[in-house]
Amino acid sequence: MQLSDDRTATPSRDVKAYVLRLYVAGQTPKSVLAFRNLKQICEDHLQGRYEIEIIDLLENPQLARGDQILAVPTLVRRLPEPIKKIIGDLSNTERVLVGLDLQERRAGTA
Amino acid sequence: MSQCRQMSDSPQVRHIETSTSDGAGVPPDLVRVGELAKTLTGIQGLDEITRGGLPKGRPTLVCGGPGSGKTLLALTFLVNGATQFDEPGVLMTFEENAEEIASDVASLGFDLPELIKANKLAVDYVRVERSEIEETGEYDLEGLFVRLDYAIQSVGARRVVLDTIESLFAGLKDDAILRSELRRLFRWLKDKGVTAVITGERGDGPLTKQGLEEYVSDAVILLDHRVHDQVSTRRLRVVKYRGSHHGTNEYPFLIDASGISVLPVSSMALAHDAPLNRISAGIPRLDTMLGDKGYYRGSTVLVSGGAGTGKTSLAAHFLDAACRRGERCLCFLFEESPQQLLRNMRSIGIDLEPWVTAGLLQFHADRPSRYGLETHLATMHQVVADFHPTAVVLDPVTNLMTVGTFSDVQAMLTRLIDHLKTENITAVLTSLTPGLTNVERTENSISSLMDTWIVLANDDVGGHHRRGLYVLKSRGMRHSNELREFVLTDQGLDIFDGNGAHHAVV
Numbered sequence: 274m275q276l277s278d279d280r281t282a283t284p285s286r287d288v289k290a291y292v293l294r295l296y297v298a299g300q301t302p303k304s305v306l307a308f309r310n311l312k313q314i315c316e317d318h319l320q321g322r323y324e325i326e327i328i329d330l331l332e333n334p335q336l337a338r339g340d341q342i343l344a345v346p347t348l349v350r351r352l353p354e355p356i357k358k359i360i361g362d363l364s365n366t367e368r369v370l371v372g373l374d375l376q377e378r379r380a381g382t383a
Numbered sequence: 384m385s386q387c388r389q390m391s392d393s394p395q396v397r398h399i400e401t402s403t404s405d406g407a408g409v410p411p412d413l414v415r416v417g418e419l420a421k422t423l424t425g426i427q428g429l430d431e432i433t434r435g436g437l438p439k440g441r442p443t444l445v446c447g448g449p450g451s452g453k454t455l456l457a458l459t460f461l462v463n464g465a466t467q468f469d470e471p472g473v474l475m476t477f478e479e480n481a482e483e484i485a486s487d488v489a490s491l492g493f494d495l496p497e498l499i500k501a502n503k504l505a506v507d508y509v510r511v512e513r514s515e516i517e518e519t520g521e522y523d524l525e526g527l528f529v530r531l532d533y534a535i536q537s538v539g540a541r542r543v544v545l546d547t548i549e550s551l552f553a554g555l556k557d558d559a560i561l562r563s564e565l566r567r568l569f570r571w572l573k574d575k576g577v578t579a580v581i582t583g584e585r586g587d588g589p590l591t592k593q594g595l596e597e598y599v600s601d602a603v604i605l606l607d608h609r610v611h612d613q614v615s616t617r618r619l620r621v622v623k624y625r626g627s628h629h630g631t632n633e634y635p636f637l638i639d640a641s642g643i644s645v646l647p648v649s650s651m652a653l654a655h656d657a658p659l660n661r662i663s664a665g666i667p668r669l670d671t672m673l674g675d676k677g678y679y680r681g682s683t684v685l686v687s688g689g690a691g692t693g694k695t696s697l698a699a700h701f702l703d704a705a706c707r708r709g710e711r712c713l714c715f716l717f718e719e720s721p722q723q724l725l726r727n728m729r730s731i732g733i734d735l736e737p738w739v740t741a742g743l744l745q746f747h748a749d750r751p752s753r754y755g756l757e758t759h760l761a762t763m764h765q766v767v768a769d770f771h772p773t774a775v776v777l778d779p780v781t782n783l784m785t786v787g788t789f790s791d792v793q794a795m796l797t798r799l800i801d802h803l804k805t806e807n808i809t810a811v812l813t814s815l816t817p818g819l820t821n822v823e824r825t826e827n828s829i830s831s832l833m834d835t836w837i838v839l840a841n842d843d844v845g846g847h848h849r850r851g852l853y854v855l856k857s858r859g860m861r862h863s864n865e866l867r868e869f870v871l872t873d874q875g876l877d878i879f880d881g882n883g884a885h886h887a888v889v
Contacts, residue, residue, distance in 0.1 A: 298525035334533035342526040361520035372517030
């Protein structure tokens, strides 16, 4: 699976409640996996309400500092605030949902 | 996507490719067999202990407890690199942000913001807060590598400091990933060819809490801050230095207004010059007793005797004579204040004041109990280095015994004398002996270090108080063995002729 060459993947045109940034360093198996997992989770839980920006630190190393990126992949939830960080390949969906504050919401509506 | 990077998932995976966007990696540091390339730290004393500095292009671990000075040592290494050796540096800090660090070291005259502006220093503050991070699945610390690489490239860094990377263990949960990444990081630093200092927190068993010494195998420096009898002493030890000779002792070091300085090590070999020229002891008849010519330049003279036997007067004559020759003299006082000494000496006709005014003579008075022996030693070294004297007096050296054991004092004096000899400085040390009979016992611990030993003694014979002196030893010269009587006049110390009233052959 390839990361989209497009830096952003926006499935919907509405105002995005969730602005997510995925920091990667090159096209590694982990970053590919993380993107795939993220995409899946977003489609399942945030359809039409999210925006994913992928930042490749090999191309934009100066961006690592601003969001205090250390580990890759790192998913940063920039909106809604507060900023949240989830590191790893996002393979544990439960943890990602908790990290994005989506777990409770889902539990509440379900 | 520029290129595919392979991540090492296991600690054993060899480091693959470190080059980034430019595609060309820095060639690995070529180490010549037999001679390790080194990088000067510019820290006084440390470069001597390590015989030329830290291993060039390799990481060095500096570990120590809180407040042991490891951050300061690391920063000094960076700042000196940028200001003295034209080697820009990168500081990656995990504990304090750039502003905090800058204000910490501003008092030492380090202007970090200026260095950053001049593009000689890059500071990146890495903040990891465990509570803000959710971990799920595999990750690596490539982000850290990218930041470090970016910082290195931005200033063309030759030196890197990571302070204190162990903080990562508090910030991230997965120790296994962290350890394999640290291993990779240290390899990466080597491949980059930067000379790195990695600070680590001292642990109970291993050198560092997280066993960093396992990864940094080239050089390990241990800093220690001890308080003994309410006297604090800082010490530095080179625990390991692969492929290089190094001093293995513990060396005292100082942190003062001018930064960090490790005591210039007493020369590791006995290789002092032995100058043949002689200088006057300041008393013509004493010169006569010393083979007609006085002390050897660069030698060490012990003047011992009981209270009130005239030790300080003898030393004052020496200072006076040296100043008359236009030499710079330093006088360490451990008992009297300079004013007391000046007044007392004036009463016997020795006026040292003009020499003080002329800048030839400097006093340095300190209570022995003010700090530990090591600090005394370090301070004396510092003062000697600043003043460049050719003659030094310590009065009385026995007062130092109150802050240490005989063996400690002996060790300290050995180092000091060693240093003075290396610098070809003539030294007169006075020593107070408690009574008349055990003259030689007290000084046994230091006498072997002395080239010349003059003993002063009072004597009461038939209700008559008399002063006497003799040369107990004086290496490398024919000297008098007579006990000579002397008097303290208002013209100074006057030694009677050999056939004087109180004439005895020892």
